[in-house]
Amino acid sequence: MPFSALLMCRDSQTLKILRNALDELGIEQEISTSESETLQRLMHGQYSAVVLDFDLPGAAMVGRVARLVDPHRRPVVFAMIDGLTEIAGTFRAGANFVLYKPLLFDQVVRSLRASRGFMRADCRRSPRQKLETLVYLQFGVAALPAIVLDVNDQGLSLQAPEPLPPVQQVPFRFVLPATTQIIEGTGEMIWADDNGRAGMFFSKLTSVSRKYLKQWLTKRTAKRRVPIHASRTLKPRRSVAAVQ
Numbered sequence: 001m002p003f004s005a006l007l008m009c010r011d012s013q014t015l016k017i018l019r020n021a022l023d024e025l026g027i028e029q030e031i032s033t034s035e036s037e038t039l040q041r042l043m044h045g046q047y048s049a050v051v052l053d054f055d056l057p058g059a060a061m062v063g064r065v066a067r068l069v070d071p072h073r074r075p076v077v078f079a080m081i082d083g084l085t086e087i088a089g090t091f092r093a094g095a096n097f098v099l100y101k102p103l104l105f106d107q108v109v110r111s112l113r114a115s116r117g118f119m120r121a122d123c124r125r126s127p128r129q130k131l132e133t134l135v136y137l138q139f140g141v142a143a144l145p146a147i148v149l150d151v152n153d154q155g156l157s158l159q160a161p162e163p164l165p166p167v168q169q170v171p172f173r174f175v176l177p178a179t180t181q182i183i184e185g186t187g188e189m190i191w192a193d194d195n196g197r198a199g200m201f202f203s204k205l206t207s208v209s210r211k212y213l214k215q216w217l218t219k220r221t222a223k224r225r226v227p228i229h230a231s232r233t234l235k236p237r238r239s240v241a242a243v244q
Contacts, residue, residue: 003048003119004028008038008059014080014103018051022106038062039145042069043134048119049112051078051099054085054086061145063094064161068147070132078111082226092222118206129222135174139165146196153202155187160196164189181212188219 005022010017010033022029027048032038035058040066042050050066052059054129059079067078074228079095081087082102090098099108121134135158136143146160187200 002025002026002028003116003121004040004046005049005051006030006032006041006045006047007051008032008035008056008062009051009053009080010056013051014053014101017103017105021112023039023104024109025112027112029043035062038104039065039134042066042075043132043147046073047075048121049076049078049115051080052095054090054093055080055082055101060089060093061161063090065094065134065145065147067094068159068161073120075120076115078115133174133177135172137164138171139167149168149197153214153218155190155201157197160198162183162196163194164192164240166192166195166200170200172200172209176212176216179212179216181216183209185209185212 003026004032005027007015007029008017009018009031015031019029032041033056035056037050038058039049039062040064041047050062052062054060055093061076065081066075069075076097077095078097078099079090079093079100080101081090082101087098092122096118097111099111113148133148135146135148135156137146138144138159144160144164146158148156148158150157168188170187170189171185172187173182175182183205185205186203188203189198189200192198
């Protein structure tokens with residue numbers, strides 16, 4: 001199976017160099033220009049590599065979410081940075097390799113060749129988690145993306161890229177996997193840990209969301225579910241940093 005790359009970039013000259021380098025190594029490409037589009041493609045596609053322009057808003061968040069993807073699908077993350085960007089922060093944001101701007105064709109080809117041993121081929125039969133979709137949690141004006149690990153008719157468990165703030169009621173929305181149906185409402189946080197994992201009960205769902213969720217779950221009754229541990233208590237922690 002071929003290798004594939006998802007490029008989050010808006011600069012035409014940078015994209016030209018990237019695409020020429022990827023073509024040189026026979027790596028297929030898709031282009032995205034925003035955080036939300038890149039996250040959606042990342043959740044629903046198979047990519048060997050993700051190349052992020054860290055000058056774009058949300059690039060660091062995409063890198064952190066990419067680190068949470070199922071290990072069988074997890075891409076190699078390249079961060080495109082300039083000389084003023086803090087390298088340590090780039091790696092904390094999920095980057096595996098760094099490309100310095102302005103890009104040079106030979107530099108990009110060398111870095112891609114060096115990373116080939118870490119890339120996974122675009123194999124659609126790779127094992128996947130039983131459920132992997134994005135949920136957006138609304139904290140004031142900031143919407144934090146997280147990965148849904150499990151869902152039932154009462155609530156869901158999730159993995160966020162950073163610890164969640166100690167709030168009880170959180171508006172949320174997510175798309176049911178393999179559908180275009182949006183589930184939205186308000187959840188009550190019943191437990192959370194310092195690694196970004198959390199569980200919530202649905203305290204309020206729209207009537208349409210409840211209908212769609214019930215229909216979707218009916219088709220998955222044979223699949224094992226991981227329960228939400230309501231016995232844990234929510235511990236106060238630092239606030240979530242504003243999403244760029």
